């Protein structure tokens with residue numbers, strides 16, 4: 001099962017928005033620090049998701065920041081595909097739903113502003129693994 005949302009399209013329906021809103025009332029694409037901390041418990045009773053978030057950074061990111069992610073985020077990796085200022089944060093998250101898994105992934109960025117302080121998430125994806 002794959003759930004994908006392209007957030008750069010403006011015509012998200014109410015149903016889309018509701019589907020991607022976590023239990024704390026945050027849209028997964030905006031990230032949720034509570035979901036991020038909840039995912040840190042790595043509860044084996046919860047399903048595991050392969051999650052990805054593409055985002056645009058307002059400023060170039062030093063290569064050191066990319067390595068930092070792996071040190072702080074353990075299960076997360078930050079990659080720069082080919083386009084300048086476009087980054088891909090991906091990893092494995094245990095959470096009840098794909099929405100909470102993505103909210104937790106993006107919540108990692110929100111909680112670690114020293115890595116990227118100004119960003120816009122353009123696409124999110126959760127695959128039940």
Ligand SMILES: [Zn+2]
Pocket residue numbers: 022023024025026032033034035103
């Ligand atoms: Zn949340």
